[in-house]
């Protein structure tokens with residue numbers, strides 16, 4: 001009896017302790033990671049890799065989405081595999097070892113091209129030898145690396161789950177990298193059996209590009225479009241250029257079957273591009289009421305498309 005009673009007491013105490021842990025865990029889970037895993041991933045083909053920081057999905061044959069779901073950017077880099085070489089479109093946060101992940105997916109040489117050079121897209125650039133870059137001062141400045149933006153990415157409300165064991169938050173920076181070759185609008189990159197075309201899409205940043213795989217009807221849009229609030233508030237963002245760029249991409253929609261953006265979810269239908277143009281037009285014409293967001297920003301929402309902008313920036317004048 002004594003034992004049973006004691007074990008019951010222990011059980012009660014354990015339950016209370018677990019409840020407290022659960023309550024603490026609940027309050028510590030950042031808002032953004034509560035809806036994870038996102039339902040869209042259920043229908044995608046997951047590929048096992050050894051590093052738990054990444055989730056990898058083969059979204060089309062030879063096209064791998066390298067997703068980092070434990071950090072608030074939910075950044076997605078893409079490895080596109082040809083017969084002779086592969087292209088890595090962005091290198092993620094630099095929090096874990098993206099090069100090792102790519103080596104588990106392809107043995108072909110890898111060239112890196114960034115959708116643009118914000119820190120969350122270039123974190124692993126330093127690990128690769130062949131980096132293509134746009135010929136802009138913005139790109140050259142970012143290639144020197146930086147500490148501030150990187151450090152902001154690992155604030156406690158930005159992390160969901162565990163950081164990699166080898167990761168040292170104190171020394172975390174965006175490491176510098178070398179641009180091996182400049183590329184420009186219209187350039188083609190032959191991967192062997194797969195041709196990619198670079199489309200300059202300045203706006204989000206001066207060096208933003210989209211990547212078109214015309215034969216396979218795929219368009220990789222970087223931060224010009226992804227299925228979450230599109231960030232258009234930073235000083236390097238040019239709204240007039242952005243408008244021109246999204247119109248150019250929308251003109252390609254009839255030739256496409258899939259849009260692959262750089263955050264949250266790797267798949268979207270091409271019909272989203274004309275809707276993006278229409279939504280942005282409405283916002284710029286002051287026809288959309290914004291919702292105030294943090295630090296003087298405003299969120300504009302039109303259907304499933306939304307933009308996070310500086311207050312007063314939306315209208316044309």
Ligand SMILES: [Zn+2]
Nearest residue numbers: 116118204223
């Ligand atoms: Zn960006």
